[in-house]
Amino acid sequence: MKPNKISEAVVRRLPIYLRYLTHLQQMHVHTVSSQQIGKTLDINPAQIRKDLNAFGDFGKKGIGYDVGYLIEKIKQILKINQEIRVALVGVGHLGHAICNHNAYKRDNMRIVAAFDNDPKKQGETVAGLTIQPLDEMNQTIAEKQIRLAIITVPATAAQHVADLLIEAGIEGILNFAPVTIRTTQDVTIHHTDVTSSLQSLAFYLN
């Protein structure tokens, strides 16, 4: 099925399934039902079956899903069965936290370059990476075959940084700056904004 036929909500649930399935695998659990996944993740089992059925017939009726097989399939669907290199721009507290977190993960998404426009930070290291100036972005992204980028700069700088990244050939951006990034190019941009997340949480207050 083509990516554009799948809703973003489904695409955002797949990593959640993957995380739980990986946990099960570590616990040496070999088979799991949509009921069990649903109970743990607080998602309707019918929704889970529908999400997965959009990509193929992975389960066995009355038995459930083979954990290892489903992990491989979801990794294929998400295209993370290959190494994907990531750049991070803006090494403040948040950028720091993300680099450190990434350094000890054992998956295929890897931050391999960090940039900051502050000369005082350039040359310092974060999670084993030397912080580089923004004018090295083009060359580094090409040389290291970096495909995704994380933006953790202030709101006022985010659009400019995104433009530079897209010009350098980045295919997708995860933006933490509290501003909507626009592009005419064929680049996927996801926004993660703490303020917006808190505001949507407030909706559910009694």
Added chain:
Amino acid sequence: MKPNKISEAVVRRLPIYLRYLTHLQQMHVHTVSSQQIGKTLDINPAQIRKDLNAFGDFGKKGIGYDVGYLIEKIKQILKINQEIRVALVGVGHLGHAICNHNAYKRDNMRIVAAFDNDPKKQGETVAGLTIQPLDEMNQTIAEKQIRLAIITVPATAAQHVADLLIEAGIEGILNFAPVTIRTTQDVTIHHTDVTSSLQSLAFYLN
């Protein structure tokens, strides 16, 4: 309309509309069409009209929305037309970043307490807040009338911390730990996980 009749996707878009409308207000723009909002935010204008119509008839046909009026209405819907106090647990790099960010914002969501189980951090200050031990959580949350919490602890500690927060009377949790938090209580939990966000972004790679 009752909160449970509104999809989470809609609730997550409202803060995005609010951010853009606030930007327009700062630019002294008084009226805006769903077309203009849609173009800027890269959302279908029909979707925007549908989202807002679920709560009331805020626009004028052929004219559009009054910016100031719509801001007030969305704040009412999100319940952020009142001050909402927030606690943060886990003052690592990420917790630090969020506290600092929150300190200079001019809105009604305010982090008023920060907790960490590391005795070396307790007593230090972050963004003007004194970091407190976890066993002061119950009393502080009651005294300061804190209603929401942000969890920025490691995955292994997240469920325990959530249980403590819920016991202390917290009504909603924004969880940054890469683990699904479960609860039997009537508490809304939103998950924000950098790894999952990156993985769902990879889906859109060519």
